[in-house]
Amino acid sequence: MNKQPDSAADNSPHKKVTRKVSVAVIGAGTAGQNAFRQARKLKDDVLIINEGFWITTCIAVGCMPSKLLIAAADRAHDANHSGEFGVHASAQINGKQVMDRVRAERDHFASYVKEQVESWPAETKIAGRAHINKKGLIEVNNELIEADKIIVATGSSTFIPDGWADKLGNTMLTSDTVFELADLPKSLAVIGAGAIGLELAQAFNRLGVDVTLFNRAKRVAGLKDDDINNKAIDCLNRELTMHLGSNITEVGTQADTGDESFRAFINYEDSAGQKQQWKGEYVLVATGRRNNIEELGIENLGVELDDKNRPKQLDKKTGKIGDLEVYIVGDANAHLPLLHVASDEGFSAGSLVCDNKTDAYIRPPATPFSIVFCSPQIVNVGMSLPEIQADSELEHVIGKVSFDNQGRSRVMGVNCGLLHIYGCKKTDRILGASMVGPDAEYIGHILAMAITNDLSIKDMLDTPFYHPTILEGLRTALRDVQRLMEIPYQSHDTQEGNF
Numbered sequence: 346m347n348k349q350p351d352s353a354a355d356n357s358p359h360k361k362v363t364r365k366v367s368v369a370v371i372g373a374g375t376a377g378q379n380a381f382r383q384a385r386k387l388k389d390d391v392l393i394i395n396e397g398f399w400i401t402t403c404i405a406v407g408c409m410p411s412k413l414l415i416a417a418a419d420r421a422h423d424a425n426h427s428g429e430f431g432v433h434a435s436a437q438i439n440g441k442q443v444m445d446r447v448r449a450e451r452d453h454f455a456s457y458v459k460e461q462v463e464s465w466p467a468e469t470k471i472a473g474r475a476h477i478n479k480k481g482l483i484e485v486n487n488e489l490i491e492a493d494k495i496i497v498a499t500g501s502s503t504f505i506p507d508g509w510a511d512k513l514g515n516t517m518l519t520s521d522t523v524f525e526l527a528d529l530p531k532s533l534a535v536i537g538a539g540a541i542g543l544e545l546a547q548a549f550n551r552l553g554v555d556v557t558l559f560n561r562a563k564r565v566a567g568l569k570d571d572d573i574n575n576k577a578i579d580c581l582n583r584e585l586t587m588h589l590g591s592n593i594t595e596v597g598t599q600a601d602t603g604d605e606s607f608r609a610f611i612n613y614e615d616s617a618g619q620k621q622q623w624k625g626e627y628v629l630v631a632t633g634r635r636n637n638i639e640e641l642g643i644e645n646l647g648v649e650l651d652d653k654n655r656p657k658q659l660d661k662k663t664g665k666i667g668d669l670e671v672y673i674v675g676d677a678n679a680h681l682p683l684l685h686v687a688s689d690e691g692f693s694a695g696s697l698v699c700d701n702k703t704d705a706y707i708r709p710p711a712t713p714f715s716i717v718f719c720s721p722q723i724v725n726v727g728m729s730l731p732e733i734q735a736d737s738e739l740e741h742v743i744g745k746v747s748f749d750n751q752g753r754s755r756v757m758g759v760n761c762g763l764l765h766i767y768g769c770k771k772t773d774r775i776l777g778a779s780m781v782g783p784d785a786e787y788i789g790h791i792l793a794m795a796i797t798n799d800l801s802i803k804d805m806l807d808t809p810f811y812h813p814t815i816l817e818g819l820r821t822a823l824r825d826v827q828r829l830m831e832i833p834y835q836s837h838d839t840q841e842g843n844f
């Protein structure tokens with residue numbers, strides 16, 4: 346299948362095909378396992394190849410351990426910050442127990458995946474690193490495999506700037522290693538204020554670690570709406586030391602300080618251009634992730650990559666690459682490196698490889714939707730503001746609500762935030778939204794559902810909003826959209842504000 350012309354030399358020492366299969370899935374993370382399960386419903390000869398753990402990045406080192414750490418951190422934060430309610434407490438944090446629970450619960454989730462993987466017949470799975478050779482055959486261990494269709498689900502890996510790993514040695518942590526710490530560190534620099542950096546920096550800080558967060562840009566979570574970005578910085582700054590817009594010039598360790606807690610250092614220029622130094626115990630590098638595709642050999646199947654290693658001709662619905670019998674799904678395609686996307690893409694590709702399956706359900710590409718689980722949460726749904734602004738056809742308005750004084754948010758003492766809803770004047774539909782604030786994960790889901798199901802602003806405003814809820818803030822922003830659109834089909838008088 347999809348082989349390069351014979352002129353392409355095969356450097357492989359393996360000359361004989363050891364197996365022929367209809368479908369080979371490379372990578373057994375969320376996307377790969379979903380693809381494998383779907384494909385096996387109708388095909389007997391499906392093979393899955395995986396290097397490393399089989400319990401998925403999400404469970405082993407991603408979504409789940411990070412949320413477990415955040416859960417502990419939020420408990421500590423609530424205990425330490427209830428004074429305004431007249432409730433005075435001080436959290437006694439046992440770092441070893443915190444980290445033990447993170448791992449124990451992580452292992453609990455992992456046990457279900459392990460059980461599932463163990464139930465697959467031995468001949469359907471290979472543990473090893475796959476490489477596609479110049480003949481389009483998959484080399485793994487001592488095998489040479491010919492597959493009619495290949496699903497690439499190789500995920501992504503932590504990106505570490507050149508030389509940092511050597512310079513920082515064992516003072517460097519990444520999301521792959523941080524959850525293995527036996528105890529909480531005393532101090533920690535986190536480099537990168539993307540989703541990983543923000544979530545972990547705030548969680549460790551709330552657990553009593555002395556955390557300093559660095560980011561090159563004056564942005565957090567890659568926010569593209571300046572007002573939301575500024576509001577997020579304002580809310581986060583209240584509890585976290587952040588050096589945004591700083592330029593890291595050197596990282597390293599200093600020997601013989603006599604104090605292990607100050608072994609690592611970071612030299613940087615702050616946002617005013619002043620030279621500064623940070624010293625502490627560990628540096629958590631969260632400077633992004635890169636898709637695991639470069640060394641796989643997919644060019645030998647005719648797949649072309651752009652300058653950011655993203656496959657050209659990617660069908661975002663199915664992961665299919667042009668008219669090749671190759672599917673690239675999940676983080677491997679570097680499209681939207683999120684769990685639900687990996688899951689849906691794997692499902693669709695696994696359904697589509699079954700050519701005898703007439704009723705294959707191909708999930709439509711999900712409305713772009715992301716949540717960063719810091720406090721307050723950060724959510725983006727649908728089109729971003731720059732995307733909307735770049736399209737003059739989309740006559741847009743921005744409906745706003747501040748959560749700084751919103752009723753229920755204030756009751757709960759979580760009143761910091763801002764929501765922008767981008768509405769389309771011509772269609773009365775939501776184009777996208779960006780938010781930092783309380784309950785953003787729920788507001789985000791409602792907005793994603795509205796966009797996915799093509800609900801109008803009127804449809805949404807005709808839906809009941811219970812009082813008093815933080816979700817009433819969503820209604821205020823929707824009303825603002827409606828007001829700006831000048832579509833007068835609903836009275837603006839309501840109970841809101843009447844406590």
Ligand SMILES: Cc1cc2nc3c(=O)[nH]c(=O)nc-3n(C[C@H](O)[C@H](O)[C@H](O)COP(=O)(O)OP(=O)(O)OC[C@H]3O[C@@H](n4cnc5c(N)ncnc54)[C@H](O)[C@@H]3O)c2cc1C
Binds near residue numbers: 375376401409474475
């Ligand atoms: C700290 C952290 C927190 C996160 N939190 C969230 C969150 O809250 N919500 C969210 O939506 N997303 C989150 N994510 C992102 C989410 O985890 C990923 O989008 C998702 O796990 C990707 O799944 P995947 O199947 O594409 O890849 P993976 O699960 O990484 O699977 C890829 C597999 O392929 C294997 N592989 C790679 N190369 C080869 C090869 N050549 N041969 C054989 N096997 C190979 C890998 O070893 C791996 O087992 C988080 C990520 C991290 C790191």
Ligand SMILES: NC(=O)c1ccc[n+]([C@@H]2O[C@H](COP(=O)([O-])OP(=O)(O)OC[C@H]3O[C@@H](n4cnc5c(N)ncnc54)[C@H](O)[C@@H]3O)[C@@H](O)[C@H]2O)c1
Binds near residue numbers: 542567717718
């Ligand atoms: N809640 C979630 O959904 C969630 C949580 C964690 C991770 N993820 C996924 O994992 C992916 C990777 O997350 P991430 O946070 O590692 O990557 P990211 O690309 O989102 O953020 C990396 C940050 O590091 C900064 N940076 C890069 N090099 C730097 C340097 N030399 N000095 C200072 N700052 C530097 C960048 O400016 C950026 O802000 C995300 O895109 C997301 O898809 C999702």
